[in-house]
Amino acid sequence: MDPIMCGNVMEEDYKNLKISVLQLPTRDRLSCMLNTKKVLCSSEKLPRDWRGLCTLLKYTIPSGCDPNEPINKIFKFCEFKTTIADFLLCLERIDRFDVIDDTIDLISCDIVSFKEKQYSIAIPTPVIHHDDFDNNIITLDDDLAFNNGLPLPRYDAFLLYDDADIQLAATVVDKLETEYALKLCLKERDLRPGIMFEYMSIMKLISDRCNWLIIILTDDFLNSPWNRFIMNYTQSLAIEQRLPKIIPCVFNNCILPEELKCYVNLYFNKYNPFCDPWYKLRITVSPNSRNKLTNSNQISKIDKSTNKNSSVTVIEHKDPVVISCEEQIEEHNISTESQNISNRLAKSFKNVSIRVIPKKWKKKLSKKIVEGF
Incomplete structure (x- = not known):
């Protein structure tokens, strides 16, 4: 039998390729035409349906198996053993030329598709590999670190605010990142596009890679169920880890909910000569800077005291008095x-x-x- 050519399909392709390259539409078409039992036999006294294929391919469906979809069972048995040319020859021997005529174009197109895939594998194009580690790549900084073989970054705080308070958020970001050199994480700015389940990614960031959650408390924030959910989750996380996690920052005269009244809040809407909320926020979010400040203060105090003492008690003599007995x-x-x-x-x-x-x-x-x- 001379197979019909389709595009770049050659006769050698039918002889060399196995029926495993046949795709699902082709298999469904073969099943539809061969699963139905035929009464008349072929010229070789073979059933003109799946039973004739079983005889020629030396396959017996195990007893007790579901007799439905026998062609699929035949494919599973011989898809890596039988070539396309041998399969078409079996169809000829059971006198099913009608099946060949109806499926030969599909078979040829499957061969072309397979050869194109093989060519793309031989000349690979850059591919983004997705593995289990991708579940931890949440922010744009994570992408950059992963591509350069660096560990995933940590953040000093996650800034949570309502969309209506974007100007307040910009003020906080400018103050903490520009003046104080702290590293904040923001949902709109830092989350990688295309990640699924945004709230789960934010929860993972807060629990694993953010030291604090800074909340910009306003009436709009408290009226948002999404913001309240993230706040309550962080509060339960803090209780579980036995660590302080939330820093409420009050920017207007809003009524604090009961769950936030137990915290020491920072009030940016009230003037207090004894309290600088920006300074307190800075040394809380970045304890390293606080340690540096205290250490430098202590060192300066020691230097001053030693300078005073040296000026009083230390006397240098170019010609010291020598005492000898x-x-x-x-x-x-x-x-x-x-x-x-x-x-x-x-x-x-x-x-x-x-x-x-x-x-x-x-x-x-x-x-x-x-x-x-």
Whole structure:
């Protein structure tokens, strides 16, 4: 049988390719035409349906199996064993030329599609691979870190606000990121486009990679069920982890809900000479900066105190007064009396240095010292 050519399909393709390349529409068409039992037999006394194929392909449907869709069972058995040319020859032997005529175009197109896929595999194009790690890639920063082989970034805080308070959010972002160099995460700015289940991604960010949740509290925020849901989730997360997690920032005269009255809130809508809410927000979100500030303050205090002490107590003498008791010294041993004298002198001259004079200078200097006394 000479197969009909379709496009780039050659006779060798029918001989070399297995029936596994046949796609679902082709298989459905074959099943529809061959599952129905025929009464008349072929010229070789073979049933002109799936039973004849079973005989020629040496396949027996196991007893007890569902007899429905026998062609699908035949395909599962011999799809990697039988070539397309052998399958078409079996159809000829059971006198089903009608099946060949109805499906040959579909078969040829399946071969063309398979060869195109093989060509694309041989010359691969850049592909974005999706694996289990992609579940953790939530933000645009994650994409950049993943592509460069870096660990996923952490954020100092996730900023939660209502869409009506976008100007307040811009003020907070400008203050914390530009002036204080903190790293915030915002839903509209940082979330990667195309991720599914936005609320689940935000919950994962807050629980795993954000140290704090900063809330811009306004009437619009409290009227949003979505914002209340994220806030309540973070509150339960804080209880579970036994860590503070929420920083409520009040920007207008809204009525605080009961679940937020237990927190120390930052009031940006009230003036208090004893409280700078921006400073408190900064040192809370970024404890490292607080440690640096306290350490630098302590160091500056120590430097000032040492400078004061040095100016009072430290006296430098270019020509220090030298005290030596030659008459009491023998070789390298100092007698008890000379030690008492040096101790008394040290008490009376606290900033006077005492040095041991080489032997050759002792005679000259001892006279001056004795004359001085």
